[in-house]
Amino acid sequence: MTNLLLLFICLTIGVLLRRLKSFSEDAPTVLNTIIIYVCLPAITLLNTTEIHFSSNLFLPILMPYLIYAGAFVFFNLIAPLINIDSNTKGALILTAGISSISFVGFPIFEVLFGKEGLQTGILMSQAGSFVVCGTLGIFTASYYSSADFSMKAVVLNIFKFPPFLAFCVAIILNISNWHFPLWSQQLLDKIGNPFGFLALLSIGLQINFQKKQLDLNALFYGLLYKLILAPLIIFLVYIIILGEYTPLGKLCVIGATLGSMNTATIVAITYKLNPTLAIQMVSISIPLSLINVAIWYGLMLYF
Known part of the structure; x- marks a missing residue:
């Protein structure tokens, strides 16, 4: 569970650095720019x-x-x-609608479902949640952050988003059955590798749980969907309706129980969709989701 330990350490470091007066207030913006323009495109191309x-x-x-x-x-x-206003709605859709499949999910999938579970989780992340974030997520962020909606502006924002451009290139390469040479794979891996640390550090730098900063109403409904309704939807569709009483079906339910995706939070912050709420969603939902996984996994032992 190294990733989970790293999560808490990075968030804690971010919170502590935030208290240093000498630490720039623009630091999260700088980190987010590096994540969006450098780390995520590299990860997307590689995977x-x-x-x-x-x-x-x-x-x-x-x-x-x-x-x-x-x-x-x-x-x-x-x-x-x-x-709630449109910015808050957009932040909730992004943070409650996308799970942290890779950072939180991978170690859990491996523990509960073995090596095959981890391999399935990688596919769920790269072809599922990551694509959702880079396409539908960017569309949502652009739509709710714009006072005057313009489809042209939204489409331009999507195609100007570096991870999405990288995804389009990667899909073309995938279809063409072209693979990066070993040296370039290693290079992309090293460029993208700091992503998890930088993303969590950025979030930690912006955590503020002062009562006056908490939007308890929006936070309650965000956590309600993320931790209860989302896994319930997948449980009903996959286990009850489709009858997928298999490790694959159960893994999908567990994937839905996970906390908010840190990349989706970064997108919400970048598009100024209630950044405070977005940060609170990922900071609270991920620790709670560990309990959530245990509850749902125990429930599915009876199926």
Whole structure:
């Protein structure tokens, strides 16, 4: 569980550095720029070109899309009832609608489902949650951050987003069955490797749990969807309706129980979608999701 330990250490370092008066207030912006323009494109190019698609792995790839669609519908339905603005709605859709499959999920999948679980999790992340974040997520962020919606502006924002451009290139290379030479794979790996540390450090630098900074109303509904409704949706669709009483179906449910994706949080911050709420969502949902995994895994032992 090295990743989980690293998560808490990075967040703690960020919180401590935030208290240093000599530490620049612009530091999170600088870190986010490095993440968006350097680390994420490198990770995308490296991993997406190596994805091997097959029909029997359709379910784990589909899961992140179902969760995101559910978040979009849920928060649009309740927005008038809980009186939230468009920025808050966008932040909730992004952070509650995308799970931290890679950073939090990989070690959990390996412990619960072995090596095959980890391999399935990689596909779920690269072809699922990561694509959702880089396409639907950017569309959502651009839409809700713009006072005057313009489809042209939204499309331009998507295609100006470096990770999405990298994804388009990687898909073309994947279809062409072209693979990076070993030396370039190693180079991309080293460039993208700091991503997890930098993303969590950036989030930690911006954590603020002062009561006046907490939007308890929005936070409650965000956590409600992320930790309860999202896994319930996948459980009902995959286990009950489709009858997928298999390790694959159960892995998909566990994937839906995980906390918010740190990349989605960075996107929300970059597009100024209630950054405070976005940070609180990822900072609170990830620790709680560890308990959530245990509850849902115990429940599925009976199926």
